[in-house]
Amino acid sequence: MRFRLTEDQRALRDGVRGLLTRRFDREALWAAVAAPGLDRVLWRELGAAGFFALRLPEADGGVGLGLPEAVLAFEEAGRVLLPGPLVATHLAAGAVPGAATGETVVAAVDGGLVEWLAEADVVRGEAAGAVPLRSVDPLTPLHRVAAVGSPDSVAVLLTAAEQLGTATRACELAVQHARTREQFGQPIGAFQAVKHLCAEMLVRAETARAAVYAAAVTTDPVDIAAARLLADEAAVHGTRDCLQVHGGMGFTWESEVHLHLKRAWVRSQRGSANTESEEILAADLAG
Amino acid sequence: MDLAYSPEEEEFRARLREWLAKALPTLPPKPSPDDWPGRRAYDLGWQRMLHDAGYAGLHWPVDAGGQGATPTRQLIFLEETENAGAPYVGANFVGLLHAGPTIAAEGTPGQRARWLPPVLRGEEVWCQGFSEPDAGSDLAALRTRACRDGDDYVVTGSKIWTSHAEVADWCELLVRTDPDAPKHRGITWLALPMDAPGITVRPLRTLAGSAEFAEVFLDEVRVPVANRVGDENDGWRVTMVTLSFERGTAFVGEVVACRRVLGELARTARENGRWDDPVLRRRLGRLNAEFRALWRLTQWNVSEAEASGGVPGVGGSVFKLRYSHARQELYDAAADVLGPDCLDLDREWTLDRLSSLSYTIAAGTSQIQRNIVAERILGLPKGR
Ligand SMILES: Cc1cc2nc3c(=O)[nH]c(=O)nc-3n(C[C@H](O)[C@H](O)[C@H](O)COP(=O)(O)OP(=O)(O)OC[C@H]3O[C@@H](n4cnc5c(N)ncnc54)[C@H](O)[C@@H]3O)c2cc1C
Numbered sequence: 001m002r003f004r005l006t007e008d009q010r011a012l013r014d015g016v017r018g019l020l021t022r023r024f025d026r027e028a029l030w031a032a033v034a035a036p037g038l039d040r041v042l043w044r045e046l047g048a049a050g051f052f053a054l055r056l057p058e059a060d061g062g063v064g065l066g067l068p069e070a071v072l073a074f075e076e077a078g079r080v081l082l083p084g085p086l087v088a089t090h091l092a093a094g095a096v097p098g099a100a101t102g103e104t105v106v107a108a109v110d111g112g113l114v115e116w117l118a119e120a121d122v123v124r125g126e127a128a129g130a131v132p133l134r135s136v137d138p139l140t141p142l143h144r145v146a147a148v149g150s151p152d153s154v155a156v157l158l159t160a161a162e163q164l165g166t167a168t169r170a171c172e173l174a175v176q177h178a179r180t181r182e183q184f185g186q187p188i189g190a191f192q193a194v195k196h197l198c199a200e201m202l203v204r205a206e207t208a209r210a211a212v213y214a215a216a217v218t219t220d221p222v223d224i225a226a227a228r229l230l231a232d233e234a235a236v237h238g239t240r241d242c243l244q245v246h247g248g249m250g251f252t253w254e255s256e257v258h259l260h261l262k263r264a265w266v267r268s269q270r271g272s273a274n275t276e277s278e279e280i281l282a283a284d285l286a287g
Numbered sequence: 288m289d290l291a292y293s294p295e296e297e298e299f300r301a302r303l304r305e306w307l308a309k310a311l312p313t314l315p316p317k318p319s320p321d322d323w324p325g326r327r328a329y330d331l332g333w334q335r336m337l338h339d340a341g342y343a344g345l346h347w348p349v350d351a352g353g354q355g356a357t358p359t360r361q362l363i364f365l366e367e368t369e370n371a372g373a374p375y376v377g378a379n380f381v382g383l384l385h386a387g388p389t390i391a392a393e394g395t396p397g398q399r400a401r402w403l404p405p406v407l408r409g410e411e412v413w414c415q416g417f418s419e420p421d422a423g424s425d426l427a428a429l430r431t432r433a434c435r436d437g438d439d440y441v442v443t444g445s446k447i448w449t450s451h452a453e454v455a456d457w458c459e460l461l462v463r464t465d466p467d468a469p470k471h472r473g474i475t476w477l478a479l480p481m482d483a484p485g486i487t488v489r490p491l492r493t494l495a496g497s498a499e500f501a502e503v504f505l506d507e508v509r510v511p512v513a514n515r516v517g518d519e520n521d522g523w524r525v526t527m528v529t530l531s532f533e534r535g536t537a538f539v540g541e542v543v544a545c546r547r548v549l550g551e552l553a554r555t556a557r558e559n560g561r562w563d564d565p566v567l568r569r570r571l572g573r574l575n576a577e578f579r580a581l582w583r584l585t586q587w588n589v590s591e592a593e594a595s596g597g598v599p600g601v602g603g604s605v606f607k608l609r610y611s612h613a614r615q616e617l618y619d620a621a622a623d624v625l626g627p628d629c630l631d632l633d634r635e636w637t638l639d640r641l642s643s644l645s646y647t648i649a650a651g652t653s654q655i656q657r658n659i660v661a662e663r664i665l666g667l668p669k670g671r
Contacts, residue, residue, distance in 0.1 A: 001296065001359050002289045003583070003590040009288065068288045175665045190670040192654075195661035199608070202660055206605050210583035211576070217290050226576035275569055282572035285553035286562070 003214070005072075012069055016076040019049055024080050029256065033138050038084050038105060038119040047102020051077075051086075052093045056100055062093065067154070071161040071216040078165025078235075081259055083139040085116040087158045087270075088124065096122050109149040110270045117143040125149045137262040151271040157224050159270045160212050160231035166264050167205040167234035170242040173257065174198050177246055194245055201238045208234040222284045225277040232274065235264035290586065292363070300363050306340055307371040314374070321497055327412055327454040330377035334409030343407040344383065346536070351391035352403050358536065358589040365539035375540070378451050382406035382413040384537060386459040389476070393517045393525050402457070402478065414455035416446040416479065416503055417526070424655050426461075427470045427523060431505060433462035433477065439509040440464075440477065445502060448649075452488050452501035455481050460510075465520050474522035478514040485509075495641040496632075537650075538610055539585055545617055546578045548636075552617075556624045570620055577613045581606070604664075608656045611646035618643045 005013070023042055032039070046052065054070050056062020063069075070090070077086055088108035089099050098104030098121075107116045109125025117123060117130055118141060130143035175198055178189030188194050208230040215223035239261035243250035250257045268274070292300070315332065318325030337343045346361040347353020356364075376383060387406045390398055405411035422429040431444025442462055449458070458479040465473030481488075485508035490498035517525035553571055556562040588602040618640035622629035631637055647653040661667045 001292050001362075001586060001590060002593075003586045004594060005288060171665075175667065178667055186670070187668050189661075189667035192658070192670060195667050195670075196654070196657040198665055198667060199657035199660035202665060203605050203608050206602070207580050207584055207609050210587045211580035213288055213587075214290065214579075214583040217288050222575075223579065226579045229573060229576045230580050275565075277576075278569035278572035280572070281575040282553070282568045285550055285571055285575050286557060 003217075009069060009072060012065075013072045013076060016049075016051075016073045017079075019045075020076055020080045020082060024082055026256070029081060029259070032083055033259070036138065036141065038116065040105075043084060043089075043105060044102040047100065052090050052102060053100035054090070054093075056094045060094055061100065066216075067157065067219060068213065068216040070158060071212060074158045074161035075165040075168075075212075078162030078263075079169045080165075081139060081256075081263055085120060087155050087162075088115070088120075090158065091152060091155055092122070092124065096124075108155075109145055109147055110151065110155065111272070112145060112148050113269060114143040114145055115140050115266070117141070135266075137259075137266045139259065140263065140266050142266070148272075153219075153221055153224050156228050156271040157212070157215055157219075159267050160208075160215070160224075160227045163231035163235035163264060163267055164205065164208050164212050166260050166267075167201070167208060167231065167238040170235070170238040170257075170260055171198065171201040171205055173260075174201060174242040174245040177249075181247075188245070197241045197245055201234075201241050204230075204234040204238060222280060225280040228271060229274065229277050229281070232264075232268045236261075236268055239264045292359070296359060296363060299360055300367060303342070303364060303367050304371070306342075307367065307373060310336055310340065311371060311373060317374075323451075323454050323498070327378045327451075330374065330379055331409040331412065333374040333377075334379050334383075334407075336409075338408050343409075344387070344403075347387065347403075347407075348391055351387075351399055352407050353391075358592045361536055362539055362586070362589045365536065366543055369540035369543040378412045378454060379406070379409070381415045381451070381455075381459065382411065382457075385415055386413040386457070386478075389459065389525060389528055390478075390516055392528050393476075397513075398478075398516060411456040412451060412454055413457045413459060414449050414451045414481070416449050416452075416458040416460040418448045419445060420447050424652055426526075427474065429461055429463060429474065431460070431462050432466070433464050433475060433510070435464075435512070436509075438512050440475075440512060440515070442477070442479070442505050442508045442510055445504045447502050448491070448500045449488075449503050450500045452481070452503050453490060453498070457481060458503070461522055461526060464522075468520060471523045473520055474526070475519050476516045476522035476525045477510050478516065479505075479508070479510055480514075483508050483510065493642075494644070495638055536585075536589065538606070541614070542578060542581050542585055542610065545614060546582065548617065548621070548639075549574055549578060552621055552624050559624070559626070561624050561626070567620070567623055570623075574613070574617055574620060577616075581610055581613060584609070604651075604656045604659045607650070608653055608660065611653060614643045614646050 050063040051073060053062040054065050054073060058064035085107045089106040092099035092106035096104055096106050099106050104121045105119060106122045107114050107120035109127050114127050114130055126147040127145055130145045133142040133144050135142040178194050178198060179187055181188050211227040211230045215227035243257050243261060246255060246257055249255050318329050344353030345356040345364050349355040387403060390402050417426055419429050433440040433442045458481055460477045460479040462475050462477055463473050464475040485506040487504040489502045491500055491502060493499050561567055584606055588606060621636040622640060628634055629637060662669060
């Protein structure tokens with residue numbers, strides 16, 4: 001048993017992180033907020049880097065890697081708030097022409113919603129009669145649809161990976177702020193009330209990490225349900241605590257904290273309801 | 288990332304299983320929870336069986352009489368023994384998990400030869416005399432005084448919350464040897480024979496009604512200087528070696544046990560109809576997610592420890608924090624499954640619910656663990 005990242009997996013994670021920090025830095029993030037829309041050039045670059053074709057067999061022009069590697073890549077995407085229907089396009093690779101290379105942008109019905117419907121070239125699922133919402137997340141345009149769609153377990157897991165990235169990033173942002181912001185003559189991170197918020201953020205993120213990575217290895221639906229619940233909790237609760245640590249600054253538009261929080265909210269609506277994941281885990285106990 | 292065990296590990300598991308199936312039926316009947324001498328004998332007997340079968344001190348270094356097994360094998364051992372319903376480490380806890388590893392790491396060859404084999408053979412019980420009435424979380428504030436007199440230290444003071452003190456042969460004792468030095472620099476680690484003149488043990492009753500720990504009063508107790516492990520005034524560093532062991536794989540068996548209890552809770556809930564309550568059912572579902580994740584976190588920490596040469600890392604604090612609270616939630620859920628029966632002390636889960644309350648206190652409270660996580664992992668500054 002070696003339940004840790006291999007050298008190759010570390011290299012892959014670092015590679016994706018390098019690409020994303022180069023191509024989607026803070027400036028790009030705020031530019032995207034100011035002018036919503038999908039960056040097709042970036043999308044094709046992601047395609048060229050193998051982001052969408054990661055799990056496609058090499059014989060079909062893919063990278064031939066597995067779910068653990070995909071989870072690492074999506075975690076990185078989650079960290080930097082990379083916009084676009086990433087999960088839907090990744091899942092369409094091999095099935096929808098051009099999805100693997102990033103030529104085609106694919107959206108999908110998921111949980112009564114479609115993300116990025118207007119910008120997509122192809123929409124999978126029953127999207128007829130979709131009505132636009134005024135999306136809470138400035139970086140995720142949303143349409144409401146009647147159909148819920150049956151949740152794909154890989155989509156659920158990749159979403160959990162993005163949530164894990166958000167949870168980790170929220171903890172880092174909180175810690176950075178707590179080390180530099182001073183009140184009462186000392187960094188606020190020296191106050192235990194703040195320290196303990198940060199410690200709990202890390203504990204939730206690391207517990208979720210173990211669950212998400214394990215589910216990527218086993219692909220067991222019960223493990224995936226567990227990963228989803230813990231990653232949602234780590235991201236939604238973690239971004240809220242991150243906001244708290246930032247004080248009034250955390251409630252402003254100009255701080256990026258709210259972008260993480262809102263994206264965590266959007267992702268937690270994907271798949272079936274949280275209660276259904278709980279039922280899957282309950283049924284497993286009774287079985 | 289690989290969750291599969293190697294063929295050698297699987298073979299180790301198979302042989303262990305086979306042995307457990309033969310060995311466990313030969314165990315004597317379990318003593319009653321209040322019969323401490325009986326429990327001591329039972330726990331030592333089990334350790335002796337492990338020793339004779341070659342499973343004693345699995346995680347100890349070979350030159351200390353252990354098996355030098357990898358953390359993964361230790362994990363398999365704890366998982367299998369728990370699944371088979373084998374006895375807990377019990378009275379052997381301090382010997383195998385704190386005092387023993389400390390002596391193995393810091394003791395002289397003579398000290399290792401004197402103290403380690405009896406622990407492995409199930410002949411001697413150790414207890415841990417660290418906490419004092421005025422030194423709990425702030426352990427380094429301890430005041431029990433040791434003054435040098437010829438070849439002895441003369442020790443006076445008192446210890447508290449000492450688990451198994453009444454049935455112990457030895458106590459790993461922290462004493463103050465230099466009251467003028469900064470508090471972390473004046474502490475020394477001694478092996479105290481529990482039958483030395485001047486020791487009084489007064490049992491303390493826990494909230495569960497049993498006398499699981501005690502106060503230990505020391506009145507001019509003479510301890511040979513030869514019983515000192517590490518240098519004089521270097522006891523704090525020596526102690527930190529032990530504490531990291533404590534937070535390493537100490538809870539593996541318990542996580543396995545909690546997952547079994549969760550299954551039993553579901554079964555009981557189905558029998559008594561509580562399962563039809565969706566709120567309760569989903570709560571059990573969430574606990575399933577929780578304990579699955581804790582198991583994976585254990586495997587993760589073990590893999591990391593293996594890669595770093597067997598040193599338990601800071602991941603132990605993250606784990607302990609999450610686990611101790613999860614355990615309390617598990618038994619709160621058990622109470623909701625049982626309904627009014629949760630007040631019956633003859634129900635196993637009632638006592639377990641009570642004892643779960645110690646998990647956020649013993650071996651470093653949750654608040655202290657959060658300080659550790661925040662300061663040592665996240666690098667947040669210490670408060671003034
Ligand atoms: C079942 C059990 C078995 C034990 N067995 C042993 C044993 O065998 N040997 C041994 O030596 N000890 C043993 N202990 C003692 C245990 O290690 C101490 O109880 C523990 O370290 C806490 O110390 P305390 O009880 O003095 O509480 P205190 O330190 O007085 O803490 C009281 C409260 O104050 C909080 N607090 C204290 N300092 C801080 C801080 N800096 N920041 C924030 N909050 C703080 C604590 O978190 C806690 O909530 C045992 C305890 C229990 C419950």
